[in-house]
Amino acid sequence: MKVMVGGTFDPLHEGHKKLIRRSFSLAGRDGEVVIGLTTDTFAKAKTHPVHPYEERKAEVEKFIRDQGFAATFTIEPLVDRYGPAVDVDFDALVVSEETLPVGMEINVLRRKKGKRKVDIHQIACVLAEDGKWISSTRIYRGEIDPQGHVLK
Amino acid sequence: MKVMVGGTFDPLHEGHKKLIRRSFSLAGRDGEVVIGLTTDTFAKAKTHPVHPYEERKAEVEKFIRDQGFAATFTIEPLVDRYGPAVDVDFDALVVSEETLPVGMEINVLRRKKGKRKVDIHQIACVLAEDGKWISSTRIYRGEIDPQGHVLK
Numbered sequence: 001m002k003v004m005v006g007g008t009f010d011p012l013h014e015g016h017k018k019l020i021r022r023s024f025s026l027a028g029r030d031g032e033v034v035i036g037l038t039t040d041t042f043a044k045a046k047t048h049p050v051h052p053y054e055e056r057k058a059e060v061e062k063f064i065r066d067q068g069f070a071a072t073f074t075i076e077p078l079v080d081r082y083g084p085a086v087d088v089d090f091d092a093l094v095v096s097e098e099t100l101p102v103g104m105e106i107n108v109l110r111r112k113k114g115k116r117k118v119d120i121h122q123i124a125c126v127l128a129e130d131g132k133w134i135s136s137t138r139i140y141r142g143e144i145d146p147q148g149h150v151l152k
Numbered sequence: 153m154k155v156m157v158g159g160t161f162d163p164l165h166e167g168h169k170k171l172i173r174r175s176f177s178l179a180g181r182d183g184e185v186v187i188g189l190t191t192d193t194f195a196k197a198k199t200h201p202v203h204p205y206e207e208r209k210a211e212v213e214k215f216i217r218d219q220g221f222a223a224t225f226t227i228e229p230l231v232d233r234y235g236p237a238v239d240v241d242f243d244a245l246v247v248s249e250e251t252l253p254v255g256m257e258i259n260v261l262r263r264k265k266g267k268r269k270v271d272i273h274q275i276a277c278v279l280a281e282d283g284k285w286i287s288s289t290r291i292y293r294g295e296i297d298p299q300g301h302v303l304k
Contacts, residue, residue: 025178074283105275117249117277118276119273122272123271
């Protein structure tokens with residue numbers, strides 16, 4: 001299968017890792033994963049500072065190489081909420097609880113363009129030690145580390 | 153992974169087959185699939201007649217055996233919308249576009265009970281030749297066959 005997933009991935013935390021791992025397992029050995037990585041301009045909308053695109057890309061690539069996934073992959077710049085997911089042919093989109101609405105919107109837009117809907121795989125957010133979601137904002141605030149350990 | 157999926161599966165059409173195939177591929181070689189099959193009493197709510205539980209179960213089992221999936225599986229009676237999915241430990245629920253709301257409700261109920269949410273994999277409905285969903289109701293009405301060919 002051809003699977004798409006998107007994000008800012010900064011810092012790369014356990015939630016992101018689950019999202020990427022699941023994308024590769026869904027794609028299967030002979031599949032393909034396209035990772036949309038938000039551009040610095042698009043990521044500016046975040047409430048916290050974000051590392052430059054090339055640094056974030058290197059982190060994601062390193063994680064993928066370390067995991068030794070079989071499927072092929074590409075990392076592409078994501079300039080808006082939807083990126084190429086509205087226009088290109090693919091099979092499944094992997095989203096988090098936060099981004100499920102974006103996935104549903106993508107399918108609505110695809111139908112309007114006469115393209116077939118894609119399957120949507122929503123992963124449940126990974127919880128930190130304190131039972132709340134692991135998120136980049138919480139890591140930036142120093143509440144938790146990227147593995148979800150409570151810091152204060 | 154342990155994956156759950158539910159349905160009436162009558163007649164077993166291409167949409168159901170996609171749902172079952174995806175459940176097994178998500179589960180993986182060492183995984184487990186639990187198929188909740190609606191009881192005759194629960195399935196009575198359908199707008200069309202439904203074959204008896206044991207006949208439907210035999211059809212699903214035959215399809216699974218023919219596909220030669222690696223994961224183990226069980227077929228269990230489903231007596232209501234949620235079945236055991238609210239209470240038992242598992243990893244992912246596979247739903248169709250029609251049953252996504254049930255999946256979301258299951259996660260809300262799980263959180264209320266202090267259980268962790270599960271991942272939700274929504275497959276896009278399979279389209280018949282005429283571009284509309286393949287559904288048991290349309291097959292019963294004689295509009296299409298279980299493979300989605302238009303009959304009238």
